[in-house]
Amino acid sequence: MVDQRRLAVWGDPIAHSKSPALHAAAYTVLGLDWEYGRRQVTGDAFADELGSLDESWLGLSLTMPLKEHAFRAAATHDRHAEMTGAMNTLLLGEELAGFNTDVGGIIDALAERSITEVRTARILGAGATAASALVAVAEIGAIRVDVRARRPERAAGLVELGTRLGIDVQVAPLDDAAEAVDITVATLPSGTVLAEESAARLAHGGGALFDAAYAPWPSALATTWGDGVVVSGLGMLLHQAVRQIRIFLNGDPAHVLPDEPAVIAAMRAALDHPSS
CATH class of the missing domain: 3.40.50.720 (NAD(P)-binding Rossmann-like Domain)
Known part of the structure; x- marks a missing residue:
């Protein structure tokens, strides 16, 4: 069996995405040899691109305009995805499992303030x-x-x-x-x-x-x-990514990561001091 460890964020546009830096910082702390990239994918191309993935792929992060497309493609949906009809996280495997971590990301970002x-x-x-x-x-x-x-x-x-x-x-x-x-x-x-x-x-x-x-x-x-009080969307970006990584590692957005405070600190540093 192929060790599934390839991931990426898809969307259109996508060059501006900070998700690769966030995920790379987290994977380093967690000691995971996972590759996380970015790919420009339009809504029209989503189904073909998804169908082209091999067993090395573990999951995807989805941004606009793909959240509704991903919802339709998933075999299962978590509660927040079901409520909203949109999802930003796809766990690949025998069946496609969809999640919406944006809801939790907003709640966590507000709680920080x-x-x-x-x-x-x-x-x-x-x-x-x-x-x-x-x-x-x-x-x-x-x-x-x-x-x-x-x-x-x-x-x-x-x-x-x-x-x-x-x-x-x-x-x-x-x-x-x-x-x-x-x-x-x-x-x-x-x-x-x-x-x-x-x-x-x-x-x-x-x-x-x-x-x-x-x-x-x-x-x-x-x-x-x-x-x-003004809260930037960077807080949502950070915390929805934390929940995504929980999903990719454990299959559950509520399953706390090992040494999660250190993971979050590394991800926050990646936002504060981007390498590019």
């Missing part, structure tokens, strides 16, 4: 990351969520997800007036710049800001947030 409970939230955006954000805030206590999207009709799935989660989800355009909330979660594409008035309106009474974007940082939205 002592944000462990909220009642109200606002989510900016309506894509796959927004669905993960909705589940994350629900799991830390949110009962009302205000979704803001450039095309509100795209948020119908979030309303349905809110119903399943037992929380009230209201949808409005980005520019509408906003009620005060405990936290704002921005899932807009990296580099998004909102109109100055819109950004100021969202910042006023917007609570803490978690911005899934991290390149460039600070994001345009983060610079408008004044003295409020």
Whole structure:
């Protein structure tokens, strides 16, 4: 039997991904002789690329636009993947097992900043990351969520997800007036710049800001947030990767790694001091 130890992150675009540095740092601490690369894969090419992998491949990390494609390809899904209809982790083997570690990554990143409970939230955006954000805030206590999207009709799935989660989800355009909330979660594409008035309106009474974007940082939205707590998407990137490595090593995103604090420290150092 081939020793499965090849992994990679797939997406389009992918050259900017910090995942190879994160995973390499973790594997060094864990003493694993695993190879983790990156590959540019479009949605149209995903099925063929997946079918071309041999037994040396252990798993994949998936970023946009592949999260929904991977969900459809997987034979099994963990609870967070099932809730969101999207996944960012694929464990290869006799059957494809899919996981969504973005939800846990958001929760862990917020907990690092002592944000462990909220009642109200606002989510900016309506894509796959927004669905993960909705589940994350629900799991830390949110009962009302205000979704803001450039095309509100795209948020119908979030309303349905809110119903399943037992929380009230209201949808409005980005520019509408906003009620005060405990936290704002921005899932807009990296580099998004909102109109100055819109950004100021969202910042006023917007609570803490978690911005899934991290390149460039600070994001345009983060610079408008004044003295409020601002959490970079790098925290989510780090902690979703920790959960991925748990899956690749143990098959379980909740199974803590050996000497996990040292693993996380090495991964954080790789983000703070990239080699390239």
